[in-house]
Amino acid sequence: MSILFxxxxxxxxxxxxxxxxxxxxxxxxxxxxxFNTESTDVEFxxxxxxxxxxxxxxxxxxxxxxxxxxxxxxxxQNKTLKKPLIRLxxxxxxxxxxxxxxxxxxxxxxxxxxHVKNQDGIWRSDIVxxxxxxxxxxxxxxxxxxxxxxxxxSAIGFNINGWSQTKKNIPNVKSYFGTDSLIKVLHSAQILIxxxxxxxxxxxxxxxxxxxxxxxxxxxxxxxRGLLINDNDLLTLLxxxxxxxATLDVFAQEPLIPSHRYWSHPxxxxxxxxxxxxxxxxxxxxxxxxxxxIRAGEKPRGFVSRKEFY
Ligand code: NAP
Ligand code: GLV
Numbered sequence: 001m002s003i004l005f006x007x008x009x010x011x012x013x014x015x016x017x018x019x020x021x022x023x024x025x026x027x028x029x030x031x032x033x034x035f036n037t038e039s040t041d042v043e044f045x046x047x048x049x050x051x052x053x054x055x056x057x058x059x060x061x062x063x064x065x066x067x068x069x070x071x072x073x074x075x076x077q078n079k080t081l082k083k084p085l086i087r088l089x090x091x092x093x094x095x096x097x098x099x100x101x102x103x104x105x106x107x108x109x110x111x112x113x114x115h116v117k118n119q120d121g122i123w124r125s126d127i128v129x130x131x132x133x134x135x136x137x138x139x140x141x142x143x144x145x146x147x148x149x150x151x152x153x154s155a156i157g158f159n160i161n162g163w164s165q166t167k168k169n170i171p172n173v174k175s176y177f178g179t180d181s182l183i184k185v186l187h188s189a190q191i192l193i194x195x196x197x198x199x200x201x202x203x204x205x206x207x208x209x210x211x212x213x214x215x216x217x218x219x220x221x222x223x224x225r226g227l228l229i230n231d232n233d234l235l236t237l238l239x240x241x242x243x244x245x246a247t248l249d250v251f252a253q254e255p256l257i258p259s260h261r262y263w264s265h266p267x268x269x270x271x272x273x274x275x276x277x278x279x280x281x282x283x284x285x286x287x288x289x290x291x292x293x294i295r296a297g298e299k300p301r302g303f304v305s306r307k308e309f310y
Contacts, residue, residue, distance in 0.1 A: 001041055002030050002032045002037055003044045003045075003291070004042045004045045004046070004059075005017075005032065005033050005046045006035075006045055006047050006052075006053045007033075007046070010033045012280050013280045013283075013284060016280040016285075017284045017288075020285045020287070024285075024288040024289065031046075035053075040058070040059075042061065042062050044062060044063055044064055044065075044066055045059060046068060047065050047066065047075065048068045049071075049075065054080070056078065056080045057080040057082075062083045063295075064084040064294055065083055065084070066086050066287050066290055067087045067302075068283060069278060070088050070093060070145065070276070070302075072085060072304050073309070073310075076306060077309075084304075085304040086290055087310075088286065089144045090282050090283050092282030093276045093278060093279065093283070094276070096277060096279070097145045097149055097223060097276035098149055098152045100271070100275040100276060101152075101193055101275075102156075104221050104247045104269070105153065105191055108247075109135060109191070110129040111127060131157065132157035132158045133157045135158055135159065136158070136160075136188045136189060136190055137158050137160050137161070137193065138161050138162075138163065138185040138192045138193070139160060139162045139163065139193045140163045140182075140185070140192070140205070140224075141162075141164065141196040141224060142162035142170065142173070143164065143197075144301075146162060146164070146195040147162070147173070149195065150173045151171075151172075154172040154173055159174075160172065160174065161173075161174045161176060161184070161185045161188060161189065162174065162175055163181065164176075182210070183213055186210055186213035187213055187214075189214055189215070190217070190218055190219070191218065193221045193222075193223070194206060194223070195223060195224050196224050197224070197310035198224070198227050199308065199310055200309065201309075202228055203227050204229070206222070206228055206229040207229075207230040208233040208237065211233060211237045211242065212237070212242065214243065216242055217242075218242075218243055218244060219243075219245050219246075220234070220243060220245070220246040221246075221247045221249075222248045222249060222250060224250060225250050226251035226252040231262075235261060238265065238267045243267070246267065247269040247271070248262060248269070248271070249272075249274065250275075254272075254273055256270060256272075
């Protein structure tokens with residue numbers, strides 16, 4: 001049996017898979033990038049959403065599709081895929097997301113732009129930044145990434161309210177769950193991080209009504225998915241000064257077109273979907289371990305529920 005690596009980026013991953021497979025006593029020569037491989041001979045498909053593969057129906061003996069991304073919104077709807085789908089749950093990705101959120105939160109929390117952008121001889125010692133303990137951050141999505149970010153921010157001293165479908169037990173993080181409690185998290189969120197998966201239930205969850213529930217002057221960070229936010233509503237609420245700033249990493253259409261208003265808006269920061277890239281070294285190790293687990297008849301982390309779309 002073989003392992004089909006379905007990605008245009010094999011050269012970036014190859015050496016990392018070689019060492020991860022060796023470390024985990026797996027046979028590296030089973031990996032192929034050849035699409036002409038007999039599909040009934042494929043045991044696993046390592047899948048990059050940017051690959052050309054769209055029809056999974058012929059991989060009748062595959063044990064699972066191992067997604068190289070955390071987000072599965074496109075592949076989860078693929079009707080030809082009948083095999084278990086595993087999304088990436090990875091330490092490198094978690095660390096990347098923590099660092100991106102931390103950087104952009106501290107930028108706004110400490111008002112660093114005032115000094116960075118104004119090296120003009122004016123001594124602005126009256127602008128004293130608050131302490132983290134004076135600020136409440138809401139995190140929508142307390143999954144693998146949201147909970148890692150929540151723990152890092154609470155370790156610095158921020159007050160954290162998190163929102164998910166099911167109740168969570170994370171030290172120093174207040175867990176809100178279910179549709180009705182969203183309003184409570186929004187009401188108190190001076191900074192809001194959107195780290196939900198894109199599903200039929202979460203699409204456009206950030207819209208005029210939910211944005212208005214945020215305190216005036218709130219900051220938004222979206223490293224989740226572009227379609228979680230209604231862009232026109234966000235622009236309206238930024239223009240009316242209800243929202244102070246939005247830092248956006250993901251967009252309805254990527255790359256974000258050069259003429260999009262987000263690029264030139266003074267209260268928007270665009271980053272090009274780099275919050276938490278898949279790191280070849282840690283993801284190779286994660287995938288090697290998932291293969292071992294599945295072969296042993298166990299469930300790896302990141303098992304996707306088709307019913308929930310994530
Ligand atoms: P995850 O572990 O599946 O966590 C998803 C969280 O969202 C869970 O806490 C889940 O609740 C909650 N949730 C889902 N639907 C909900 C609903 N309708 N109401 C309330 N809560 C809901 O996913 P993850 O690994 O943390 O990743 C989250 C997302 O980040 C990915 O789907 C992807 O879109 C995005 N991402 C972006 C980047 C980037 O570079 N920008 C990188 C990686 C991932 P339960 O825990 O109760 O199930
Ligand atoms: C990146 O956005 C991912 O979903 O892994």
